[in-house]
Amino acid sequence: MKPDLSALVAAIRAQPWAIVPEYLDAIEAIAARALDDDVLAKVSADGHEAMMAASRAAVAAVGRRLEGAQVSTLRGATAVIPVVGTIFPRASMVGASTGGTALSTIMHDMRVAWANDDVERVVMLVDSPGGVVSGLGEAAEALRAAPKPITAFVTGMGASAAYWLASQAGEIVLDRSARVGSIGVVASMSRQEGPDSNGRRAYEVVSSGAPMKRPDPATEEGRAAIQEELDAIEAVFVADVAAGRGVSATRVRADFGQGAMKTAAAAIEAGMANRIGTLEGELSKHPGQTRATRAGGRARASADLETRRRAAERN
Known part of the structure; x- marks a missing residue:
């Protein structure tokens, strides 16, 4: 790998991600221009690239x-804000090359919609494998305190960072083929064991008082330090999802997939989403039909879930 590309991949690996792991591998491959990499074929094989292209076309x-x-x-009094592709903190070369969306753009458009007197409600159109953790906690707080009703409509994949954001909406509606989940945090890293392809060997030295500045994943201490950081970020993730969905953190950890994705029906059964619907159905609603409060909507969802559980226990 060329030195400049090595630096780019190192920058990608320098931060934690809330993303489906295969997509992080693909981002690294794209950044390194490794277009024949097996992981790109694996990601393409699930048909999601075409689905995300369709989602962008739908917004347009x-x-x-x-x-x-x-x-x-804007359609009628409903603002449609896309959360499509990999989520990056801000616009970047890698984000553009991977068809990603900048979190800064999402939140900018949210604030524009909230300030516009012609907008009565917001629909987040979600189709994303997740993205970088940076900024998500602050964004989640802002979405929870939104002055106008928000519905998250997941048309394909609402994974990890994307679900982090979607879970803050007053209601989550899923396309019948949608999947949500992948709640967790992942870090990708490597240590050079030999000379690189250019015949050079990379060395890294940190100051004596900062041994944890670059934890070595090859050691037990290094792995423990990395694990501690990821678990701390996951705790924020779980707390935001719990607050957004109106359930306990224990419930999120136990019932919301434990890092796996759930299909639409299973996600609704677990309380991760409210119902199955269509984008056209959501956009055709009169704003007056969506004025239920956040607490009221979630209370009804929790009551419905409790009713289903009691029925299952009786059977």
């Missing part, structure tokens, strides 16, 4: 451009 076809927004549209 909805209504007119929301004035002042960067990527969002």
Whole structure:
């Protein structure tokens, strides 16, 4: 790998991600221009690239451009804000090359929608494998305190960082083929064991008082330090999902997939989402039909789940 590409991959690996692991591998491969990498074929094979392209086309076809927004549209009194592709903190070369969305763009358009008197509600159109952790906690707090109703509609994949954001909406509606989950944090890293392809060997030395600045995953101490950091971030993730869905953190850890993805029906059964629907159905709603409060909507969802559980126990 060329030195400049090695630095780019190292930068990708320098931060924790809330993403489906295969997609992190693909981002690294794309960044390194390893276009023949097996992981790219694996990601392409699930058909998700075509689905995300369709999601972007759907947003573009909805209504007119929301004035002042960067990527969002307006249909009637509903603002449609896309959360499509890998989520990066801000616009970047890697984000553009992987068809990603900047968190800064999502939140900019959210604030534009909240400030626009013509907008009465927001629909987040979600189709994303997740992304970088940075900034997600602050964004989640802002979404929970939104001054206007938000519905998250998941058309394909609402994974990891994308579910982190979607879970803050007053209601989560799933396409019948959608999947949500992958709650957890992953870090990718490597240690050079021999000369690189250019005949050079990379060395890294840290100051004596900062041995944990670059924890060595090859040692038990290094792995423990890395694990501690990831678990701390996961705790914030879980707490935000719990607050967004109106359930306990214990419930999220036990019933929300434990890092796995859940299909639409299973996600609704677990309380991760509210119901199955269609994008057109959501956009065709009159704003008055969505004025149920966040607490009220979630209370009904919790009551429905409890009713199903009691029925299952009786059977």
